Amino acid sequence: MDDARRARLTEWLRAAAGDASLTITATSLLSGGAIQQNWALDVSGGRAWVLRTDNAATLAVSHGRAQEYALLRAAFAAGVTVPEPLFLCEDAAVLGAPFFVMRRVAGTAAGHRVVRSDTLGGGREACVRALGRELARIHSITPPRDDLAFLGAAPADPCAAFIADQRSALDRQRLPRPVLEWGLRHLERTAPAAVPPVLVHNDFRTGNIMLDENGVTAVLDWEFALWSDPHADLGWLCAKCWRFGSDAQEAGGIGSRAALYEGYGSVDDARVRWWEVAAHIRWASIAVDQAERHISGVERNLELALTGHMVPGLEWEILRMVEARDAA
Structure with a gap:
């Protein structure tokens, strides 16, 4: 400065x-x-x-x-x-x-370090139980709220609102994305019934959660929060794309899904799985947008360009997850 x-x-x-x-x-x-x-x-x-x-x-x-x-x-x-x-x-x-x-709070949020540690957050299972409790506190915030009026009206059906938003995002792309369109169609066919919306962090994942050896020290980066289905945050955290290579640990690459659910409380696992597919579609759409910022010349940036290379892997995971859901 x-x-x-x-x-x-x-x-x-x-x-x-x-x-x-x-x-x-x-x-x-x-x-x-x-x-x-x-x-x-x-x-x-x-x-x-x-x-x-x-x-x-x-x-x-x-x-x-x-x-x-x-x-x-x-x-x-x-x-x-x-x-x-x-x-x-x-x-x-x-x-x-x-x-x-x-x-300022102490701790580390670096995803590649967090998923390789057996002690950060008080240990893997203790850590994801604590993350479940943090999400439950976030989801205790419900509309309407005068101080959060900028979030707009809460959607009557968060799943339908997500599908419409993602379809609009794909429609504005320079190139077609048939796998993402196919994944959206799957979500449309299998959408669960609407639940009352709550405040959703909308980027609650490894990398945005600061930890030390004793537990969670901070939930960071709230710039994407919105009113939606609380299971959206659980699905985003459990999405394979945010496990940083620690795929066996389904809750953010840190610990087990069961421990996360235990910390959170009442969880509809099938609804979380729906939102996991949604998470991969959303992240793929964001990755396409970021790559286009580089390709178009609006912002020449190597990191943005490389983000576009994640899209085929995300599309493959979407295909795999939908096949598994259809076979169940």
């Missing part, structure tokens, strides 16, 4: 915190965050904070920082393990884009 931005930030934080003597003693850009930037701030008085703001390129479906701040506040109040949200700045003149500040 350059000196001019740091000086503007210091003045703003002094006013927000009510501390005229506040100083920033160190800043560092944290790793991760393809859509957002996360800056570690060391602040006078031994305070450790994180500032979260936009990267140059964002996704249209991603909430803005004011909306993510509101989601963090709602989750924090519901007892979800999230970093405490402290301050929100919507004045782009300070840093060039809106941002918010939250307390």
Whole structure:
């Protein structure tokens, strides 16, 4: 962070915190965050904070920082393990884009490290039970909520809403995606009955959950949250594409599905499996979108280009999962 931005930030934080003597003693850009930037701030008085703001390129479906701040506040109040949200700045003149500040927590979220550890989160089975409890707390938040009005009206049928949204996403693609269309048709034919929608994190997976040796220290990255079927979060976490190679551990590559369900409470396994197929279709669609950003020249980026190479593997998994469901 350059000196001019740091000086503007210091003045703003002094006013927000009510501390005229506040100083920033160190800043560092944290790793991760393809859509957002996360800056570690060391602040006078031994305070450790994180500032979260936009990267140059964002996704249209991603909430803005004011909306993510509101989601963090709602989750924090519901007892979800999230970093405490402290301050929100919507004045782009300070840093060039809106941002918010939250307390910094210790731990690791790196998926490739998490799935190879037998001790993070208090051990594999204890960890996924704790993840189930976190999801249950998130899903205790129900519409309507004035503070979350930006989420819009909750869908009467979350499964039908997902299918319509994904079909629209595929229709705007430059090239046809017959496997994804076929997978969507399968979901349409087998959709379960509607359930009352709740707040769904919508990206609850290994890589967005911070752990230390004792347990969960933070649920991160709320920019895709929406009202939907609670089983959508369970299906996303259990999807093979988020196991980081630890395929035998069905709950995020960390532990067993049974332990996750035990921590969560009442679970309809068949509905979770439906949402697992949905998860692969959604991630494949996102991967196609990201590759197109590179191919079109809008944003030349090797990581975006490589993301497109995941699509055939995701399509293969969709075919395998649908065949297994049809044979059952």
